[in-house]
Amino acid sequence: MTRPFTHLHVHTEYSLLDGFGRIPDVVREAKSLGMDSIALTDHGVLFGAVEFYKACLAEGIKPIIGCEVYVAPRRLDQKENKLDTNPYHLILLAENNEGYRNLSKIVSKGFIDGFYYKPRIDHETLRHYHKGIICLSACIAGEIPRLIITDQTKKAAEICTLYQTIFGKDHFFLEIQDHRLPQEAKSNAMLISFSRQFDIPLVATNDCHYVKREDASAHDVLLCIQTASTVNDEERMRFPNDEFYLKSPDEMAKLFPDHPEALENTHKIAERCQVTFDLESAHLPEFDLPEGFASAGDYLRSLCEGGLKKRYTTITPEIRERVEYELNVIHTMGFDNYFLVVWDFIKYAKDHGIPVGPGRGSAAGSLVAYSLNITTLDPLKYQLLFERFLNPERVTMPDIDCDFCYERRQEVIDYVIRKYGDDRVAQIITFGTMAARGAVRDVGRALDMPYAAVDKVAKEIPIHAGQNVTIGDAMKENPDLAQMAASDPQVKKLLTTAEKLEGLARHASTHAAGVVISDAPLTEYVPLYRNGDAITTQFPMGLLEDLGLIKMDFLGLRTLTVIHDAVENIKLSRGTTVDIDHVDDRDNLMFSTAS
DSSP states (O other), X not given: OOOOOOOOOBOOTTSTTTOOOOXXXXXXXXXXTTOSEEEEEEESOOTTHHHHHHHHHHXXXXXXXXXXXXXXXXXXXXXXXXTSSSOEEEEEEEOSHHHHHHHHHHHHHHHHTSOXXXXXXXXXXXXXXXXTEEEEOOSTTBHHHHHHHTTOXXXXXXXXXXXXXXXXXXXXXXXXXXXXXXXXXXXXXXXXXXXXXXXXXXXXXXXXXXXXXXXXXXXXXHHHHHXXXXXXXXXXXXXXXXXXXXOOHHHHHHHOTTOHHHHHHHHHHHHHOOOOOOOSOOOOOOOOOOTTOSSHHHHHHHHHHHHHHHHOSSOOHHHHHHHHHHHHHHHHTTOHHHHHHHHHHHHHHHHTTOOBOSOOGGGGGOHHHHHTTSOOSOTTTTTOOGGGTOBTTBOOOOOOEEEEETTXXXXXXXXXXXXXXXXXXXXXXXEEEOOHHHHHHHHHHHTTOOHHHHHHHHHTSOEETTEEOOHHHHHHHOHHHHHHHHHOHHHHHHHHHHHHHTTOEEEEEEEEEEEEEOSSOGGGTOOEEEETTEEEESSOHHHHHHTTOEEEEEEEEHHHHHHHHHHHHHHHHHOOOOOGGGOOTTOHHHHHHHO
């Protein structure tokens, strides 16, 4: 009979270059071990929360959304070298949707206000956002265990009562772990004593950084990549053994035979956690309407009517029928506000002399967009289909890609931030992953192999149409690569290890164009991340759309800058004004000159 147990301390690949578990693998392994729930607690981030949630639902087990946050040694605003560079760990689990929103705000604050080497929060942050959150005292890097290990028992006891006060008597648990480490034995003995002394329940966890025990060696290489060290470096960061995997309930029970309640509490916590993500509703920003208009649909119709009169000398029945059809689809699908938002920032750009592209992709098929001067291509003239852009039979978020002058794109983004609020607008995160060649080179450095030997292997992996093939495909496609692996054990180890790491998230960066605008502060739906000076979402583009958040593409196009400069030079040198939006694309002189 499977014992009731839930892993509540789990790191995935989104603990970047520290966690080896891919989310689908973690979830499937938990299910195969007989568990009906599992938590996600990556270091300082919620990158994988929605992906994890969807993966758990697909496998029929309960997702528990959490994070192992970093707690500043002092206050959030104190950032002094040595004093504030070694924060404590703390596990936070969202008990309900209010708890998720608070967790999102805590994690966001760690990046926006508390970042110092790592995204840090402090006790005051926890006091402010504690509702709906269950707190665990974390691993030996936690505040209480670290104080115990350094013989500051009195201070550790004070922090126990502090966290119990912050989160409430039934929302704070003392976390015991056993990875066969002497520090843990010392910590556990005192934590068990504190549990009795202060009536704080125990919870047993394993600090999972990979899925199976045999993944430990690949995880070790991943740590070398993170720290730019090699497996031969004596002083490098490393895990002490291979105990940091997703253990079975029976394995966990054998570690804590005297404390079955610590295992039972994991399942009790899991039963309490009931977070759901709304994957149905849209959260479009509300456009401020001028006086005299009762709805966004009325104002959009008014703007279209005025725009059509400017675009066409005569509004034919064909034009009238097409625009009525489009307006009806836009209204029925709930996207009136979306068109007004786009119209507004395009108008701002053009009113301020910022070059804007004529239209890109399926949005050029919209007569409404043409009438609003969002696009400058007549969809009727070129027989473009509106249904490629919006189709009531296939409900998707609208997507109008907007090209701006490369040098002045940020001015448009700044305008949107001013208009809707900096708490409702952010750029979008994207993740760089380990492609085949890059994985081989990263692993080769970590294994301390000669550069020339690694480079030779990497170059044997073909690239098709700018895309890397996988290492597995390369082995099948290139017999020379397969022969190298068969004849050289070092090359075989290189390729085998690289294949295990291939595709893992390697780093986070800012999407080149994506901007999200919300109807409420973004942290109500999604945590935020700091990438240098840019504030981005912690979820990438596709998952934001799953959550009903609208993304806009603000593309910086050098071509527009060049065309603008050319038009200005013509005006200066010849005194002629060229309207690039009204160049005759059937100019006979142009075609005869080109021939």
